[in-house]
Amino acid sequence: MRVVILGVGNILLSDEGLGVHAIERLPLAYSLPAAVEIIDGGTCGMEMLEALEDLDALIMVDAIRGGQPPGTPIRLLGDAVPVFFKTRLSPHQIGLCDVLATLELLGKAPKYTAILGAQPRSLALGMELSPEVENVIPTVLRMVVDELATLGIRVPQLTVTTCRDTPDGDSHDRPPLSRPFSRGGRREVRESRTRLSH
Amino acid sequence: MSQRVTIDPVTRIEGHLRVDVEVDGGEVKQAWASGQMWRGVETILVGRDPRDAWAITQRICGVCTTVHAIASVRAVENALQMEIPLNAQYIRNMIILAHAVHDHIVHFYHLSALDWVDVTSALQADPGKAAALAESLSSWPGNSKAEFTRVKERLTGFVGTGQLGIFTNGYWGHPAMKLPPEVNLIAVAHYLQALEVQRYANKIVSILGAKTPHIQNVAVGGVANALSIDAQSVLTVERLLAVKGWIDQLSDFVKNVYLIDVAVIGGFYPEWTTIGRGIVDYVSVPDIPLDGKNTRFALPGGHIAAGDLSSFKEIKTHDDAYFKDGVAESVKHSWYEGGKGPLHPYKGETRPQYTDFEDEGKYSWLKSPTFYGQPMQVGPLPRVLAMVAAQHQPTITYATQALELVSAVARSKVGLDALHSTIGRHAARAVACAVQVDELALQWDLLLANMAKGDLTTFNKPVFPKDEIAGVGIHEAPRGVLSHWVVIDDGKIKNYQCVVPTTWNAAPRNEADAPGAYEACLAGTPVAIPDQPLEVLRTVHSFDPCLACAVHVVDTEKRQVVKVKAA
Numbered sequence: 001m002r003v004v005i006l007g008v009g010n011i012l013l014s015d016e017g018l019g020v021h022a023i024e025r026l027p028l029a030y031s032l033p034a035a036v037e038i039i040d041g042g043t044c045g046m047e048m049l050e051a052l053e054d055l056d057a058l059i060m061v062d063a064i065r066g067g068q069p070p071g072t073p074i075r076l077l078g079d080a081v082p083v084f085f086k087t088r089l090s091p092h093q094i095g096l097c098d099v100l101a102t103l104e105l106l107g108k109a110p111k112y113t114a115i116l117g118a119q120p121r122s123l124a125l126g127m128e129l130s131p132e133v134e135n136v137i138p139t140v141l142r143m144v145v146d147e148l149a150t151l152g153i154r155v156p157q158l159t160v161t162t163c164r165d166t167p168d169g170d171s172h173d174r175p176p177l178s179r180p181f182s183r184g185g186r187r188e189v190r191e192s193r194t195r196l197s198h
Numbered sequence: 199m200s201q202r203v204t205i206d207p208v209t210r211i212e213g214h215l216r217v218d219v220e221v222d223g224g225e226v227k228q229a230w231a232s233g234q235m236w237r238g239v240e241t242i243l244v245g246r247d248p249r250d251a252w253a254i255t256q257r258i259c260g261v262c263t264t265v266h267a268i269a270s271v272r273a274v275e276n277a278l279q280m281e282i283p284l285n286a287q288y289i290r291n292m293i294i295l296a297h298a299v300h301d302h303i304v305h306f307y308h309l310s311a312l313d314w315v316d317v318t319s320a321l322q323a324d325p326g327k328a329a330a331l332a333e334s335l336s337s338w339p340g341n342s343k344a345e346f347t348r349v350k351e352r353l354t355g356f357v358g359t360g361q362l363g364i365f366t367n368g369y370w371g372h373p374a375m376k377l378p379p380e381v382n383l384i385a386v387a388h389y390l391q392a393l394e395v396q397r398y399a400n401k402i403v404s405i406l407g408a409k410t411p412h413i414q415n416v417a418v419g420g421v422a423n424a425l426s427i428d429a430q431s432v433l434t435v436e437r438l439l440a441v442k443g444w445i446d447q448l449s450d451f452v453k454n455v456y457l458i459d460v461a462v463i464g465g466f467y468p469e470w471t472t473i474g475r476g477i478v479d480y481v482s483v484p485d486i487p488l489d490g491k492n493t494r495f496a497l498p499g500g501h502i503a504a505g506d507l508s509s510f511k512e513i514k515t516h517d518d519a520y521f522k523d524g525v526a527e528s529v530k531h532s533w534y535e536g537g538k539g540p541l542h543p544y545k546g547e548t549r550p551q552y553t554d555f556e557d558e559g560k561y562s563w564l565k566s567p568t569f570y571g572q573p574m575q576v577g578p579l580p581r582v583l584a585m586v587a588a589q590h591q592p593t594i595t596y597a598t599q600a601l602e603l604v605s606a607v608a609r610s611k612v613g614l615d616a617l618h619s620t621i622g623r624h625a626a627r628a629v630a631c632a633v634q635v636d637e638l639a640l641q642w643d644l645l646l647a648n649m650a651k652g653d654l655t656t657f658n659k660p661v662f663p664k665d666e667i668a669g670v671g672i673h674e675a676p677r678g679v680l681s682h683w684v685v686i687d688d689g690k691i692k693n694y695q696c697v698v699p700t701t702w703n704a705a706p707r708n709e710a711d712a713p714g715a716y717e718a719c720l721a722g723t724p725v726a727i728p729d730q731p732l733e734v735l736r737t738v739h740s741f742d743p744c745l746a747c748a749v750h751v752v753d754t755e756k757r758q759v760v761k762v763k764a765a
Contacts, residue, residue: 012239012257042257044411046304050397101364102308102393105356125242127254 001035003057003151004110005144006048008041008096015070015120015133019061022117022140029141030155036148041096049099057151058110059144060096063120063133070121071132073139075147081113112151116143215704215743217716218555219734221725226734229713229720230557231704233564240548243694248274248686249418249660255682255696256412264297264403265675266682266696267416272492273682274418274660276517277669281490283655286420288645289433291486291496292441293406293413294673295638299448300399301676301742302578302631303456306624307392310739313732314463315385316375317365321357323383325350332384335462335603338454340391341384349387369732377466385463388455395451398444402638405437420657425649438646445639452628452635460628461600464621465607474620474737476719478505480580481569481702483513483521483681485674486637488644492516496637498588499581499674501569505618510587516672525681525697527565528709540568540709543683544668546695562706566714567697575715576678576702577741578627579617585633586614596632600625620719623740662689675699677742703741716741 007023010016023038032038041048052058064074103109118140121130129137145155218230239258243251252270256263268290275282325346332341356363369375377385400410406423407413415422424432464471482499493515500512501520513521526540535549546565555561568574585593597614604625605612617626671682678699685693705714713721716738723733 010257012242012254040409040412042263042411044263046308046396047300047400047403047411049393050400098308098364104363106390106393125239127242 001056001151001153002054003036003059003148003153004039004052004055005036005059005061006039006041006052007061008043009063010043011127012125014122014124014126014128015063015130016123017127018063018117018120018129018133018137018140021129022061022137022144025137026141026144029138029158030145031158032155033153036153036155045096045099046102048096049102052099052103052110053106053108055110057112057114059147060113060115060117061140061144062115062117063123064115064117066119068119069132070119070130071136072119073136073143074115074117074119075143076115077113081115114147116140116147215700215738217720217734217738219720219723219725219731221728221731224724224726226720226723226725229717230555230561231564231706231714231716231738232555232562233701233704240546240694240696243691246691247689248277248662248684248691251682251684251691251694252416252418253414258696258698262297262301262675262677263412264293264407265673265680267413268294269671269673269675269680269682269696270684271416271418271671272516272673273669273671273684274686275669276492276671277667277684277686278418278660278662280419280658280660282492283420283653283658284490284648285423285425285645285653285656287487287490288641288648289406289421289423289656290416291641292638292645293403293415294485295634295641296399296402296406296445296448298634298676299452299631299638300396300403302627302634303392303396303399303452305676305742306456306460306627307389310624310736310742311385311389311459311463312365312368313736313739314375314467315377315382315389316370316372317353317368317382317386318357318370319375319377319379320350320382320386321354321379323350323379325383328380328383328387331380336454336458338450340387340455346383346387349390350383352390353386369730372730372732373726374732374736377463381462381466385459388459391455392451395448398447402441402444405441406433417657419660420655423656425654425656427649435646435649438642442639442642445635445642449635449639452631457596457600457628457632458603460624461603462607464600464604464612464616464625467621468608468610468612470621470736471604471612471616471619473723473733474623474719474740475618476717476721477573477575477713477715478618479503479569479572479574480505480583481574481576481679482581482584483516483672483674483679485672486641487516496640497581497633497674498585498590499679500584500588502580502583502587505615507583507587507614510584512584512588516670521672522670524569525567526571527567527695527697529565530709530711531560531706532562532565533560534565540571543670543681543695543697544685544693546683546693548695562704564701564705565697566705566708567702568708571710573705573708573712573714573718574702575719576699577623578630578676578678579623580678581674582626582629582633583617590633592633592636593629596629597626600629620723620737620740627742662686664688666692678702700741700743704743716743 007019009019011020066074118136121132148155216232216234219226220228252267255266255270326343328346329343404410408415426432480502484495484499486496488494503509528540529536533552535551553560666687668685673680681697683695703715723737725731
């Protein structure tokens, strides 16, 4: 069983980055088995081809324009998936659409595809989510977990947060491997942990 | 009677470029290239830590993430006048080159070859004849009759389902399609093989960059790769040997398939060596630094005026005032507040002022960059011509090889002048790719040799002064010159401007109302069927547009993938 949870979106366009923000928080809230791979796809295309080959299931997490109030959770399955691409409910589908069409051509398309997400409020320039979308993220994470459950993969919730404080001092003293973006040191990390706890 | 044709958007991926052409008497008279999205990422960066800028700027674009990371750290390092450890340069160089090779292969086979190759015609091909032709040109093992038979069967099955999938939007059977069925079949087989081969380049980027898409290993001051001869969980010689294996596979494909396919296709479309000439003022920058201060490079770059190689003026370092002082951007025809004339990027402003699409006024979200007041063409063609002018021997060798094959197929002598054209841009890209894959192997050797000397340093810590400083990060990206310009005050970003390759090429008219490269190159392009403007797409695609990159962001609601309006 090979499953990929793919977060897509542009984190520079506020709610457009919903998918990437969500998948970054997923492993902080839930304990995922090795068969489930999390990929931050950003707005990329062909670079993802190999990672998406021959999957048993592909769960995409994205901002979805479904004509609903901002922050409404949305789940698309089966016949709704091609419609998602045809009508372009999310702006970076062209790259991803080509990847999936190429997988189809190669006979390596995912056996099961689901698209999970929520209606965005704002696609304006900025790196923070709108309050409506921020509040729906825990729901979107639970939707991912429920989707995995329908595939027979049980995912326990983490009771102790794994998001530890960084040691005191300037984290830039070391070459950074992966640091959260923030203007004010560690403040944003703490906020996201608080949000995850309720 | 003139007809207006709007193609919106024109790329197969991340399409946010609108091109309007006025067709009269079967050819393009005037063209307008318009970026349809506001570029404003610069405003996100103001006030932030300059050491974070690379991670943010690589989210600008879905096609060329890596290049923005590289240009960004170089800009901050340039402002600090920092020296970078040699190992860091070699690792960055390998990422740059592997990314470029990936980009060029995917661009040609998957994003533009189908402008020239008729997939449905391949169904009429004789696999035996195709194999005889392909085997006469190359030692590539994927050219056998058995392979072409398999590909034809697979294609027949795919087309037989009635669902063309990835091939849906092609102009099949268009009168401008001229390849014989066998050449079409060879190209389709190589299209499929390229899907397999491109992954090797991507693996190299992910091993060295720690993650793909979006590399994680660069830092202002070097890279975050911990080097070791033997320890686990760092970049070891064992991992580097795997990288070498992938480089060899890429090299085989680029030289024995890609370079040859482009030359053969060029030979069947000789008229396209005279179409799409347009702007022949070229600029490229040197890249693949061989020292810690970006003063010596493996691949030269510079300016060529009026298509004349003897006018070549080299850009010698990444701190060369000749480049830094030459760049300015006009917003006279762009949807920004203007009135100050062309501005140098350090002084650049990004304040939107939207009007409608006005042919004579403002019509694009792209600014119009110039080099000493002149619009430029950037990309693999300027890069290759500069390297030829600088007597870079590997470039001369591959360019000569490609042109000889074009001449043999076309049965007439085709010289270097043919490169100033639509098909010439494809040929130059393949030549550049061959040069880059060789350089990738050389950089691998340099890294191993330096590690063997006992040097395992990859990072120098940056120290920011209280004063205001400014720097430029220059990078010869796959689509051409990329520059990031940063002003830093007390360790915080005060201004940030990205002048990206597609902005140079897809620029609107400038302060003097002179057209940008796309606009100029489209003039004179023949258009057989106005509502199927395949020829216009050929010229635009020859630049490898990536407008998500040029306009930085995305905002299209329920737009068709390709909208062609003939009015």
